Amino acid sequence: MQKTALVCGAGGFIGGHLVKRLKREGFWVRGVDLKFNEYAETEADDFVIGDLRDQLIVRDVVDRRFDEVYQLAADMGGVGYIFTGENDADIMHNSATINLNVLDACHKRNIKRVFYSSSACMYPEHNQLDPDNPNCAEDSAYPANPDSEYGWEKLFSERLYLAYNRNYGMQNRVARYHNIFGPEGTWQGGKEKAPAAMCRKVAMAPEGGKIEVWGDGLQTRSFLYVDECVEGTIRLLRSDFEGPVNIGSEEMITINGLAKMVIDISNKTMEIENIPGPLGVRGRNSDNRLIKQKLGWSPSQSLREGMEQTFAWIQGEIQRQHNHRSDAAE
Numbered sequence: 001m002q003k004t005a006l007v008c009g010a011g012g013f014i015g016g017h018l019v020k021r022l023k024r025e026g027f028w029v030r031g032v033d034l035k036f037n038e039y040a041e042t043e044a045d046d047f048v049i050g051d052l053r054d055q056l057i058v059r060d061v062v063d064r065r066f067d068e069v070y071q072l073a074a075d076m077g078g079v080g081y082i083f084t085g086e087n088d089a090d091i092m093h094n095s096a097t098i099n100l101n102v103l104d105a106c107h108k109r110n111i112k113r114v115f116y117s118s119s120a121c122m123y124p125e126h127n128q129l130d131p132d133n134p135n136c137a138e139d140s141a142y143p144a145n146p147d148s149e150y151g152w153e154k155l156f157s158e159r160l161y162l163a164y165n166r167n168y169g170m171q172n173r174v175a176r177y178h179n180i181f182g183p184e185g186t187w188q189g190g191k192e193k194a195p196a197a198m199c200r201k202v203a204m205a206p207e208g209g210k211i212e213v214w215g216d217g218l219q220t221r222s223f224l225y226v227d228e229c230v231e232g233t234i235r236l237l238r239s240d241f242e243g244p245v246n247i248g249s250e251e252m253i254t255i256n257g258l259a260k261m262v263i264d265i266s267n268k269t270m271e272i273e274n275i276p277g278p279l280g281v282r283g284r285n286s287d288n289r290l291i292k293q294k295l296g297w298s299p300s301q302s303l304r305e306g307m308e309q310t311f312a313w314i315q316g317e318i319q320r321q322h323n324h325r326s327d328a329a330e
């Protein structure tokens with residue numbers, strides 16, 4: 001019989017890629033989101049536009065015993081959205097409500113396994129002050145001290161999924177994603193993250209111009225290409241290990257280093273100007289020891305390869321927008 005999957009947050013960046021992958025594997029897929037994906041037509045067999053904060057909608061969506069459920073829906077964005085403090089109440093309320101609703105509806109349908117996407121933002125701030133030696137080993141999570149309410153909600157929800165495992169015999173799986181990037185992700189408007197923002201700035205700046213980078217640019221991060229994120233997600237859901245486990249890259253780079261990489265990819269000469277802006281922690285890198293040990297797999301693609309693909313896609317999007325405006329003006 002054809003296998004079935006439910007992807008919550010299917011109109012989003014990672015959810016959109018996950019739907020494509022599940023379709024390639026032959027699944028019947030239902031997606032649900034507040035919106036369709038802005039960049040690519042969905043490949044889901046059924047796509048429900050609905051608000052997962054609404055219990056009645058969630059009950060309708062979870063109307064069968066799906067073989068696989070992926071819960072990726074969340075109110076989220078890049079540093080400009082998460083760290084200003086202005087969106088804290090929405091971020092916590094919206095995402096927690098979604099998780100409470102989806103998990104409980106799955107439990108009531110006797111669905112055993114739900115994948116939940118937590119985030120590296122739940123790691124304690126004090127372990128991420130040294131840009132050269134951030135500690136993001138899974139067992140460093142406690143005593144907890146995330147640097148954002150977004151991180152606190154993730155921590156709460158991780159615990160929620162694992163509590164259902166203990167108390168209701170579910171087999172939920174929890175991953176902590178570290179900065180996922182790639183084509184068909186938000187690249188403008190304020191919710192975009194560093195790799196996409198950098199590609200946009202470089203692609204739009206003239207030869208010999210300059211781009212602005214938030215902070216002193218010495219803060220470090222690692223970035224994982226979306227295809228590898230999807231691979232890790234599927235492997236974890238189908239494995240015997242409940243997590244939480246990091247799904248991220250161990251290739252750490254400074255933000256200025258990332259900007260230079262994109263400038264190099266663009267073949268332009270350009271200056272970097274470091275300006276004040278929202279930052280997040282000083283250093284963050286994935287620690288892949290546990291995923292290697294438990295799944296016998298970890299991401300291996302180079303950052304450069306993924307950035308080349310992302311830059312080409314964003315350049316194409318800018319061109320498309322430009323052509324559209326010119327057509328409208330005529």
Ligand code: NAD
Nearest residue numbers: 009011012013014033034051052073074117119177179180
């Ligand atoms: P995204 O914002 O592109 O996707 C999330 C989707 O959830 C959006 O399409 C949004 O419309 C949907 N959504 C929000 N509220 C909803 C609601 N009430 N009802 C229905 N749908 C709703 O984000 P993404 O980058 O694809 O991330 C997917 C998941 O992975 C999120 O849970 C995110 O917190 C987590 N994560 C992502 C990253 C990353 O770097 N992208 C890093 C760590 C964790």
